[in-house]
Amino acid sequence: MKRIYLMGSLAMALSLSLFSCSDENSDPSGEDFKPMESDGKYVGEAVGNFSKEEWYPGGELGTTDNVASGCYEDETPAVTAQGLIDDFNAGEKFFERQFTSANSGFKGLGPASVRRSCLDCHPNYGHGRRMDSYTTSYGNGNGYLLAVYHPVDGANSNDGGYVAEVTGMPQTQATEPFKAPIDESQIKMQWHHVTAMESGLPMKFPDGEAYDLIYPEITIPRSAFRTNPNPYDTGNKAVAVRVESTIGVMGTGLLDAISEDDIKAQYASTANYYKNVAKVANVSEYVNPNFWDASADNFAAGAWYPGTENTGVYADGGNGKPMVKRFTYALTRASLQDGPGANAIWNITNVSRPDRPKLYTTNAWAAAMAEDKEVIEKIKNDPTSPFWASTDDEISKRVNGLLKPGTNQFSNEWHNFEPEMSADHFYEFMVWHRGLAIPRARNLNDARVQQGKKVFMEIGCASCHRPSWKTGSDNYWTPNMIAGKKLPRYANQTIYPYSDMMQHKLYMVNDIHGSWCRTTPLWGRGLAAINGSGVERLHDCRARNEVEAIMWHAYSKNSHAYNSALKFYNLSKADRDAVVMFLRSI
Amino acid sequence: MKKFQQLVMAFLVGVVSFGFTACSDDNSEPQDFQLPEVGQATVSVSSSDKAMQKVAKVYVDQVVYPTYKALAANARTLYTTTAALYSAAEAGTMTQAQIDAACEAFKDTRREWERSEAFLYGSASDNELDPHIDSWPLDHDELVNALKNPTLVAGFKGSDPAKFVSDNNSKFQSVLGFHGMEFVLFREGKNRTVDALKANETEEGMTSVKGIDELAFLQAVAADVRNITALLEFTWMGSAASNETKSVLSNASYVFSSLRNNGLAANGTMCYGQFLLSPSATTGYNSWQGTIRQIFVGGCSNICAEVADQKLGQAYRTATGSGSAEDSRDYIESPYSHRSFIDYQDNIYSIKNTLYGTRDVNATAPAEHSLLNLLKAMNYSGLNDLTAALNKAIQSLETAKNSGKSFVEAPGAQHVKDCIDAVSALDEELNKAGDWVNKQDAL
Numbered sequence A: 001m002k003r004i005y006l007m008g009s010l011a012m013a014l015s016l017s018l019f020s021c022s023d024e025n026s027d028p029s030g031e032d033f034k035p036m037e038s039d040g041k042y043v044g045e046a047v048g049n050f051s052k053e054e055w056y057p058g059g060e061l062g063t064t065d066n067v068a069s070g071c072y073e074d075e076t077p078a079v080t081a082q083g084l085i086d087d088f089n090a091g092e093k094f095f096e097r098q099f100t101s102a103n104s105g106f107k108g109l110g111p112a113s114v115r116r117s118c119l120d121c122h123p124n125y126g127h128g129r130r131m132d133s134y135t136t137s138y139g140n141g142n143g144y145l146l147a148v149y150h151p152v153d154g155a156n157s158n159d160g161g162y163v164a165e166v167t168g169m170p171q172t173q174a175t176e177p178f179k180a181p182i183d184e185s186q187i188k189m190q191w192h193h194v195t196a197m198e199s200g201l202p203m204k205f206p207d208g209e210a211y212d213l214i215y216p217e218i219t220i221p222r223s224a225f226r227t228n229p230n231p232y233d234t235g236n237k238a239v240a241v242r243v244e245s246t247i248g249v250m251g252t253g254l255l256d257a258i259s260e261d262d263i264k265a266q267y268a269s270t271a272n273y274y275k276n277v278a279k280v281a282n283v284s285e286y287v288n289p290n291f292w293d294a295s296a297d298n299f300a301a302g303a304w305y306p307g308t309e310n311t312g313v314y315a316d317g318g319n320g321k322p323m324v325k326r327f328t329y330a331l332t333r334a335s336l337q338d339g340p341g342a343n344a345i346w347n348i349t350n351v352s353r354p355d356r357p358k359l360y361t362t363n364a365w366a367a368a369m370a371e372d373k374e375v376i377e378k379i380k381n382d383p384t385s386p387f388w389a390s391t392d393d394e395i396s397k398r399v400n401g402l403l404k405p406g407t408n409q410f411s412n413e414w415h416n417f418e419p420e421m422s423a424d425h426f427y428e429f430m431v432w433h434r435g436l437a438i439p440r441a442r443n444l445n446d447a448r449v450q451q452g453k454k455v456f457m458e459i460g461c462a463s464c465h466r467p468s469w470k471t472g473s474d475n476y477w478t479p480n481m482i483a484g485k486k487l488p489r490y491a492n493q494t495i496y497p498y499s500d501m502m503q504h505k506l507y508m509v510n511d512i513h514g515s516w517c518r519t520t521p522l523w524g525r526g527l528a529a530i531n532g533s534g535v536e537r538l539h540d541c542r543a544r545n546e547v548e549a550i551m552w553h554a555y556s557k558n559s560h561a562y563n564s565a566l567k568f569y570n571l572s573k574a575d576r577d578a579v580v581m582f583l584r585s586i
Numbered sequence B: 001m002k003k004f005q006q007l008v009m010a011f012l013v014g015v016v017s018f019g020f021t022a023c024s025d026d027n028s029e030p031q032d033f034q035l036p037e038v039g040q041a042t043v044s045v046s047s048s049d050k051a052m053q054k055v056a057k058v059y060v061d062q063v064v065y066p067t068y069k070a071l072a073a074n075a076r077t078l079y080t081t082t083a084a085l086y087s088a089a090e091a092g093t094m095t096q097a098q099i100d101a102a103c104e105a106f107k108d109t110r111r112e113w114e115r116s117e118a119f120l121y122g123s124a125s126d127n128e129l130d131p132h133i134d135s136w137p138l139d140h141d142e143l144v145n146a147l148k149n150p151t152l153v154a155g156f157k158g159s160d161p162a163k164f165v166s167d168n169n170s171k172f173q174s175v176l177g178f179h180g181m182e183f184v185l186f187r188e189g190k191n192r193t194v195d196a197l198k199a200n201e202t203e204e205g206m207t208s209v210k211g212i213d214e215l216a217f218l219q220a221v222a223a224d225v226r227n228i229t230a231l232l233e234f235t236w237m238g239s240a241a242s243n244e245t246k247s248v249l250s251n252a253s254y255v256f257s258s259l260r261n262n263g264l265a266a267n268g269t270m271c272y273g274q275f276l277l278s279p280s281a282t283t284g285y286n287s288w289q290g291t292i293r294q295i296f297v298g299g300c301s302n303i304c305a306e307v308a309d310q311k312l313g314q315a316y317r318t319a320t321g322s323g324s325a326e327d328s329r330d331y332i333e334s335p336y337s338h339r340s341f342i343d344y345q346d347n348i349y350s351i352k353n354t355l356y357g358t359r360d361v362n363a364t365a366p367a368e369h370s371l372l373n374l375l376k377a378m379n380y381s382g383l384n385d386l387t388a389a390l391n392k393a394i395q396s397l398e399t400a401k402n403s404g405k406s407f408v409e410a411p412g413a414q415h416v417k418d419c420i421d422a423v424s425a426l427d428e429e430l431n432k433a434g435d436w437v438n439k440q441d442a443l
Helices: A010-015 A077-081 A085-096 A252-256 A260-277 A340-347 A363-371 A373-380 A392-403 A423-434 A447-458 A525-531 A546-552 A562-569 A573-583 B002-012 B051-091 B096-114 B129-133 B140-147 B150-156 B161-171 B177-185 B194-198 B211-240 B243-250 B272-276 B288-319 B340-356 B371-377 B383-401 B414-438
Strands: A144-149 A188-193 A214-219 A240-245 A312-314 A477-479
Touching (some): A085 B288, A252 A423, A363 A392, A447 A573, A546 A573, B051 B211, B051 B272, B051 B340, B051 B371, B096 B177, B096 B194, B096 B211, B129 B177, B129 B211, B140 B150, B140 B161, B161 B211, B211 B272, B288 B340, B288 B371, B288 B414, B340 B414, B383 B414
Antiparallel strands (some): A144 A240, A188 A214
């Protein structure tokens, strides 16, 4: 135990060197680079201020004991116990492999796509990486999605509706002979340093250690849009851009198993705090009024996702109803089976399936392609193309018709395509998706980690990063296409995602599109480095480490987390380091 | 511009590495480019080392490093032979011997790659070098489009095909690496012929592609693979990498431009060998037990599961009807050379090498400071089960290799199921051993 209080070690100095601009590197071969005590003997036992359950953040049914590299890929114990391992393994390939434009087992890429494989955005199943430029390529770790919108202030507001000319998740790739709706090479991404915190906090901790915060500025010029009309000519004629990174896909099935009643109780509790304890003037500043009606003490209409109503069934056979949104930063999705992954396997690659007969495109792009002489010329020279016709005008009509988002690809007047992904394959994919485990916690026996938990709780981080939930009966919803087929089920599990599943605002410079952001689960993130995933945090990966992420919470005094982050700012270095250790262990 | 950004970020994380100062986007190689300064791991065994530390050092020094060195060396030969083949084809003097030499060089390179897959963690994974050089299935449409594109073909035939591929692969990224090369060199399990490569492609939907353009593509992709394998060696070994590899990278500064932290570990401060051998709170795998568990589970078990569940399992499940009905060919790696079973056996040999602490795949006794001897010294009760499972997995693939049918020809055969079962059993034993070690005191 003598190593436990070895604060200020070179090891820690190295780990935190990211927020220093200095080039003074610690000597990684130095004497203080000591191995830790293995946690193997303590796993599953109560240690210090951790209960024995906290070793298993996904509960008995949702946690993998594996904490080595590759652990994000593991199936949950439920997958094996419930006889779904073959389907899980079969589904994995659709996540890992590149989709192709040619006829193959992975056919269907394009004609426009955001990426060509899931793995492109989820490097080694984990969080996206911070990028210096917006470049998409197979497995390069760029997990960013662009958010392209008309800023309400006509300049750089975080708020404003998406431009209609490109898809909500804008595409920068296209298969021959088409051109991507946005020319990726013209996207300009710059990283700026914060020179002064809006809150007035110095860029040094009281003990003199400096921290550095950076943030992205992204612009897309008019010439990059291959759409008609150009978004600079629509709406308020201003275009702003933000990026949002993927988070890890592990453990998402467990979040799907949290009951709606419990989520409602979390909203009610939070709203009650602001209304009756903090007694703020405007609760809607703190609890998104689109999701919660503080006066009625109930969900607002916007909390409900209508797409599950009468389009699928629950595990108990009941007919689908509107469901409470819980997934994505913007809280746009409810059931995992119609969530970001189920959607992405269709629209990121534009791979159709029986229940998704239409392309993820826009009329403006279809129009631009129909007018593009180079596109027309290439089609004219390829009589095997489904877009081919005897005259340029006819080709143009077919391009426009077949590329429009409203056209049923399987039944139209120009060319009837076949579904590219079968219902069976989609089912396998969903078994895999819902079956991904969360790795067990690490080093809870370490006194630094225990101190980190104590401080994390004391300074109020847990108010939003709610440590635990107990899942309900997990009466999950499935779309009609795979209705009645069994998925991994996680009933009555105590889980530790460290999220309240609600949105808050941090008031950062160039903040997230829409200003509100769901509290990102913290579980499993400490294993990002050895899994080869992005170690960065926050929605656009602006935080290169945990300390930067926390200090972004204190960028503005308006931040909902300002008080907690201020307390972190005033901690001793030993306690700051302990919080980091804790975050890397859960 | 990328180079400039890389330079800025390298400075930010405190890594002074690039010596060049040019920020231009032009194609000329910076004259003063120097490899990132990273140092190297201490791999020599010291009497004061803990037993687990000795084993980890031997693993790094005797298995990982020489495998990557052999891979990079063979990839250099592969490039040389494919470049010679293309030149001969252009000159009208192409011979079958030249094609055969390229095929042999491909097999030699492929073998070392497959024998590195028990340590895909680290650089291959973190820098996404695995998908870059070993992605499949091949997108035939993409290959056709690339080989019908005059600009791309001119680039493949240009003065610096490796740089061209590195800079311009957005339109053919799915056909890079081993399987793009395999497609050009092999068909139906046999080496391509002079006549075939003089003519147009015969694969369905690809008959407009000229053989000479395929050969230009082949040598360009081989040049890219030469660079990437050099990067693997360098990022694992740091300054201990071979001079040949350093020379390759010194002439290809662009390979670093898309990498974070120059492709190195611990924010660019360590090569991966050093990272693995530096367990602490913030580097490596925390403890020596964690390091050993990483080798067992993060390394060996991962490739075991991949071979059983994915490489063999996907096509087998499909072919036997327990999966879906689509054809299984698309789920089979190395379908053109018919060398799937050889690949998979090499994967298991990479596990054997790891456990034995030597690259001699015929070894009957493990090295002194090997994982197997460590388990023996610790009185691990499952040792015999582990070695028996290893031998059975290797033997099952030997049987499959000798079955007279390649995997793509008989994906639903009983011997495939036998391989799946044997490799899965080995996976289980590897996990057991890794978990057990993690619960022991560090000897």
